[in-house]
Amino acid sequence: METIKGLYDVVLKRKNSPQEGSYTCYLFEKGLDKILKKCGEECSEVIIAAKNGNKEDTREEICDLLYHLLVMMAQQGISVEEIEEILEKRRQKIGNLKEFHQTDHNT
Numbered sequence: 001m002e003t004i005k006g007l008y009d010v011v012l013k014r015k016n017s018p019q020e021g022s023y024t025c026y027l028f029e030k031g032l033d034k035i036l037k038k039c040g041e042e043c044s045e046v047i048i049a050a051k052n053g054n055k056e057d058t059r060e061e062i063c064d065l066l067y068h069l070l071v072m073m074a075q076q077g078i079s080v081e082e083i084e085e086i087l088e089k090r091r092q093k094i095g096n097l098k099e100f101h102q103t104d105h106n107t
């Protein structure tokens, strides 16, 4: 998660101080519709690579998707910490539920 947070920080920096030649700045300039279009495209590319069973391509496409999702999160004002918090709550809730079902409640 540290690498993802580090990348998110770079994306935020690009959002707050535009830099020439930056692809991230280009996306922010284009706006939400362009960012969402890229997320959709990259998601499709992940699906195609996985369906083809090409692990190397799938890894690369996952990275493209993650990057574009981070740009979308920054555009929407959603932090990595907020997402982590939700995932952590779900992990605990679902983990507890599984534990509950595995326990013999008839004794």
Ligand SMILES: N=c1c2ncn([C@@H]3O[C@H](COP(=O)(O)OP(=O)(O)OP(=O)(O)O)[C@@H](O)[C@H]3O)c2ncn1[C@@H]1O[C@H](COP(=O)(O)O)[C@@H](O)[C@H]1O
Pocket (backbone or CB within 6 Å): 007, 010, 014, 021, 022, 023, 024, 025, 038, 063, 064, 067
């Ligand atoms: N992780 C990425 C990353 N993944 C993918 N991409 C870019 O995403 C683009 C996607 O390629 P496509 O062929 O789908 O798109 P395109 O035809 O180039 O452009 P459009 O379709 O968007 O018009 C490529 O230009 C890639 O360089 C990324 N660009 C930047 N990063 C990270 O963001 C950091 C900051 O980058 P800059 O903002 O460019 O300084 C970099 O150091 C990287 O860590």
